[in-house]
Amino acid sequence: MARQGPRRHPGASVAGADGAAGDREPGAGPSRREKEEAPGYDPRAFPPFAVTVDLAVFTVREQRLQVLLVQRGEDPHRGDWALPGGFVLPDESAGSAARRELAEETGLSARTVHHLHLEQLRTYSEPDRDPRMRVVSVAYTALLPDLPEPRGGGDAAKASWTPYVSLPSLAFDHALILGDAYDRVGAKLEYTCLATSFCPDLFTLGELQQVYETIWGVELDRPNFRRKVLATPGFVEAVEGPPRRTGGRGKPAALYRAGTAAALHPPLLRPEGRPS
Amino acid sequence: MARQGPRRHPGASVAGADGAAGDREPGAGPSRREKEEAPGYDPRAFPPFAVTVDLAVFTVREQRLQVLLVQRGEDPHRGDWALPGGFVLPDESAGSAARRELAEETGLSARTVHHLHLEQLRTYSEPDRDPRMRVVSVAYTALLPDLPEPRGGGDAAKASWTPYVSLPSLAFDHALILGDAYDRVGAKLEYTCLATSFCPDLFTLGELQQVYETIWGVELDRPNFRRKVLATPGFVEAVEGPPRRTGGRGKPAALYRAGTAAALHPPLLRPEGRPS
DNA sequence: CTCCTTAATAGTCATGTTGACTATAAATGC
DNA sequence: GCATTTATAGTCAACATGACTATTAAGGAG
Numbered sequence: 001m002a003r004q005g006p007r008r009h010p011g012a013s014v015a016g017a018d019g020a021a022g023d024r025e026p027g028a029g030p031s032r033r034e035k036e037e038a039p040g041y042d043p044r045a046f047p048p049f050a051v052t053v054d055l056a057v058f059t060v061r062e063q064r065l066q067v068l069l070v071q072r073g074e075d076p077h078r079g080d081w082a083l084p085g086g087f088v089l090p091d092e093s094a095g096s097a098a099r100r101e102l103a104e105e106t107g108l109s110a111r112t113v114h115h116l117h118l119e120q121l122r123t124y125s126e127p128d129r130d131p132r133m134r135v136v137s138v139a140y141t142a143l144l145p146d147l148p149e150p151r152g153g154g155d156a157a158k159a160s161w162t163p164y165v166s167l168p169s170l171a172f173d174h175a176l177i178l179g180d181a182y183d184r185v186g187a188k189l190e191y192t193c194l195a196t197s198f199c200p201d202l203f204t205l206g207e208l209q210q211v212y213e214t215i216w217g218v219e220l221d222r223p224n225f226r227r228k229v230l231a232t233p234g235f236v237e238a239v240e241g242p243p244r245r246t247g248g249r250g251k252p253a254a255l256y257r258a259g260t261a262a263a264l265h266p267p268l269l270r271p272e273g274r275p276s
Numbered sequence: 277m278a279r280q281g282p283r284r285h286p287g288a289s290v291a292g293a294d295g296a297a298g299d300r301e302p303g304a305g306p307s308r309r310e311k312e313e314a315p316g317y318d319p320r321a322f323p324p325f326a327v328t329v330d331l332a333v334f335t336v337r338e339q340r341l342q343v344l345l346v347q348r349g350e351d352p353h354r355g356d357w358a359l360p361g362g363f364v365l366p367d368e369s370a371g372s373a374a375r376r377e378l379a380e381e382t383g384l385s386a387r388t389v390h391h392l393h394l395e396q397l398r399t400y401s402e403p404d405r406d407p408r409m410r411v412v413s414v415a416y417t418a419l420l421p422d423l424p425e426p427r428g429g430g431d432a433a434k435a436s437w438t439p440y441v442s443l444p445s446l447a448f449d450h451a452l453i454l455g456d457a458y459d460r461v462g463a464k465l466e467y468t469c470l471a472t473s474f475c476p477d478l479f480t481l482g483e484l485q486q487v488y489e490t491i492w493g494v495e496l497d498r499p500n501f502r503r504k505v506l507a508t509p510g511f512v513e514a515v516e517g518p519p520r521r522t523g524g525r526g527k528p529a530a531l532y533r534a535g536t537a538a539a540l541h542p543p544l545l546r547p548e549g550r551p552s
Numbered sequence: 553c554t555c556c557t558t559a560a561t562a563g564t565c566a567t568g569t570t571g572a573c574t575a576t577a578a579a580t581g582c
Numbered sequence: 583g584c585a586t587t588t589a590t591a592g593t594c595a596a597c598a599t600g601a602c603t604a605t606t607a608a609g610g611a612g
Contacts, residue, residue, distance in 0.1 A: 046326040094401040125370040250559020251607040526588020527578040
């Protein structure tokens with residue numbers, strides 16, 4: 001792992017620009033710091049990094065878990081599919097960049113994007129993950145209900161929902177990122193309430209159950225699922241005047257909306273598989 | 277959140293250097309890209325970011341949860357306490373940088389550090405988190421057993437274990453990072469086996485229980501805790517010839533070592549509090 | 553309109569896990 | 583020896599879960 005021998009990195013003289021304690025140097029060794037040029041920081045003296053965000057955006061559509069992908073128009077990997085994302089701008093946080101990019105890619109209103117669940121997944125920083133230069137990418141995961149018009153306007157030339165089970169090969173390490181995101185989403189369904197993020201404002205318990213079944217790839221017992229969800233305070237709340245959903249063939253189902261609880265106690269564990 | 281209006285960032289002409297699809301621009305707007313200067317990437321054209329790692333290193337010492345802190349020798353925040361950490365070097369990943377820095381700070385052998393549990397926590401990227409320049413920090417969490425000589429040699433001038441309950445004010449956003457790390461560790465005790473990371477090679481179930489009690493700040497029923505741990509395959513494994521621990525006053529306890537399982541099914545839930 | 557199918561909802565029962573407790577065993581320190 | 587301390591064994595009720603069965607309320611076929 002620590003493939004790095006003692007070596008002074010550029011900008012060591014201004015070490016401490018962040019969490020780094022100023023009196024620390026990468027290489028240790030007998031010769032500690034002798035002098036310090038305290039003032040006059042030169043950003044260029046640091047190893048040059050680009051910082052991007054990548055988004056693993058999931059939805060449940062047509063009974064399948066689907067992912068938002070865009071097609072690259074530039075080398076490298078021109079023409080390959082990739083996760084939506086982009087550069088973090090000089091005065092925004094990675095989270096802001098992720099929301100901004102998501103709005104652009106999906107064509108959702110900034111207000112809608114502002115309210116949806118967007119969670120930081122993990123940061124990918126392998127030195128060779130981009131062939132041209134050092135790029136560190138902060139990955140985010142977003143969960144959307146099935147949208148009327150899934151592929152957005154904005155400036156995303158080619159974007160489309162793709163079933164997770166039939167992914168094309170992806171640019172860079174995006175397959176790795178997407179795999180991590182999938183594992184995380186599956187695991188979070190167990191002990192959080194965020195399955196409701198995949199549902200529209202009003203939904204039936206059957207629809208909520210389908211979210212679990214689709215993502216976990218298992219079948220759940222309907223009465224037991226229902227009992228569990230209703231027994232968890234704040235998971236869902238029944239809608240007032242019993243309006244019932246039309247369209248289907250069987251008995252109409254009661255409608256619910258997402259509750260205020262975030263965690264599930266005790267959790268709703270998957271039948272057999274281990275969480276990631 | 278998206279405090280950023282339409283604006284072209286430097287280096288837009290080489291957008292797509294990473295997860296970014298090349299045909300995307302930060303600012304949308306009617307005027308899409310007209311021409312592309314494909315080859316000849318200039319790293320300097322990107323917004324300059326420095327990338328660091330920060331480490332939240334926990335141990336259980338003297339019945340208390342303690343954190344490894346270092347004292348800054350440079351402005352800003354000179355003299356303040358901070359998390360150990362440092363810059364990511366040009367050809368190492370953030371994870372490698374974290375291990376390297378941890379070895380330096382604690383004086384542990386590279387081999388020891390290589391084997392311990394080091395987990396990426398989250399990345400902190402608020403634009404103003406460092407007053408001088410844009411610094412994005414990838415935070416890691418490490419869990420150590422009570423070490424013989426806790427404060428390391430290396431080049432960490434002033435490093436020391438500090439009880440989590442009596443933290444000084446910390447530099448930058450390190451109090452935020454540490455709070456997130458604490459929440460994460462507490463939550464992970466519930467559904468993973470990593471409490472054993474706080475224990476030495478051989479330990480008693482009482483010691484393992486103290487880890488939970490110390491971090492969660494609750495008292496657990498001893499027989500119930502024992503029953504749960506032993507019922508979870510792979511959590512701990514009994515040591516062969518029943519050697520028993522001396523020194524204490526009561527009946528000697530059997531010794532165990534960490535098992536191979538990573539997850540706890542079903543989880544060992546905290547008495548009342550919610551997970552983070 | 554009636555029967556059949558489909559889906560939602562209600563309820564039952566055995567099993568397994570948990571929390572609260574009691575009991576016994578094996579060491580130390582007067 | 584005896585109280586104290588800690589480890590370990592075991593009990594029992596409450597609760598949660600998995601596997602079912604039963605009932606209700608719609609749509610569709612004839």
